[in-house]
Amino acid sequence: MNKPVYLDNAATTPIKPEVLEAMMPYLKEQFGNPSSAYTFAEDIKADVENARKTIADFIGAASDEIYFTSGGTESDNWALNGIAFAQKDKGKHIITSKIEHHAVLHTCEYLEKLGYEITYLDVGYNGLVDPQQVREAIRPDTILISVMFANNEIGTIQPIKEIGEIAHEHGIPFHTDAVQAYGHVRINVNEMNIDLLSVSGHKINAPVGIGFLYIRTGTKIEAFMHGGSQERHKRAGTTNAPGIIGLAKATELADKSLEKRAEYETQLRNYLIERIENEIPYSLLNGEKTNRLPNNANFSFGFIEGESLLFMLDRMSICASSGPACSTGSVDPSHVLTALGLSRELAHGSLRLTLSEDTTKEEIDYTVDSLKKALEQLREASPQYHEFINRHR
DSSP: OOSOEEOBTTTOOOOOHHHHHHHHHHHTTTOOOTTSSSHHHHHHHHHHHHHHHHHHHHTTOOGGGEEEESSHHHHHHHHHHHHHHHTTTTOOEEEEETTOOHHHHHHHHHHHHTTOEEEEEOOOTTOOOOHHHHHHHOOTTEEEEEOOSBOTTTOBBOOHHHHHHHHHHTTOOEEEEOTTTBTTBOOOTTTTTOSEEEEEGGGTTSOTTOEEEEEOTTOOOOOSBOSSOHHHHTBOSOOOHHHHHHHHHHHHHHHHHHHHHHHHHHHHHHHHHHHHHHHSSSEEEOSOSSSBOTTEEEEEETTSOHHHHHHHHHHTTEEOBSSOGGGTTOSSOOHHHHHTTOOHHHHHTEEEEEOOTTOOHHHHHHHHHHHHHHHHHHHHTOHHHHHHHHHTO
């Protein structure tokens, strides 16, 4: 290939030209602080509020329910800590799943040190949370249920509407980490019974460092950052006008192209899955085959190490991952894959390929052909592989 094949769009995405163009005036001529009192700043503030409405409309929310943050990690931290601290008099029990992003899991671990109790729900082999298990886990002191919309590693889309209904039946706030889902599937916070929703801009061709937390009106939650009066006194800090404008533009573009883009990515993803399953032995698709994000394919390959496979693919100019970018370098297998019931060996041999609307069939063919070569070389050097083959002759 003449250029790298980028198949790590779940990690981050490039800024679209239209997004950068929309941002540029706020990086140059319209550089004022929106919180200032003069007209120059008031115009920028008005543009920020228009951007807020664009984003709110996309998920069926009201503008004053959108609170801008630095991204998904901050939004997840705020949702869990903010609810926990605001509602500690009611109880100290939170329900989540074992396959959440570390931004949620590590926040839960932090809260456990403060005396909160966390129920970590199991998932099936397909990565789905059973709504009935959510119902059975609820206690009188449960103050929050947090289940991600779509998993960042295996792409499985959760039964969010049903889980939200159960939470609302019991008067419990429901949070979902929608970092991977936003802009890729349709989300309506009212129809899906969502009270808090986390988003990060750089997953949908907006810049790094901008995101938001949707907070339903009436939700009792503490402020996350203290200082100025920005974000209606709930999240202090100078307003990131360029980032907000960029996120709104990316949202607008995603809204216009969502169905067409999802159809294209799904077809290409299915082609990728079919080739791997038909042409590469000892491969396992992780997660739901159809009920997954349009652009996600996650495989485990027997008798290899994922890190070695990534190294070889990188030498072939293919950008992929074995899990979330924030866990690169960890010696532990993916917590998501082990939660599915995979052995440590299979979990260590995983590969995540995430496409975009710019990915081509030619790139997919090149990737599969390269993957076959890399796996053949790695298995040829594996004593475990030869032992297995000799036993099954």
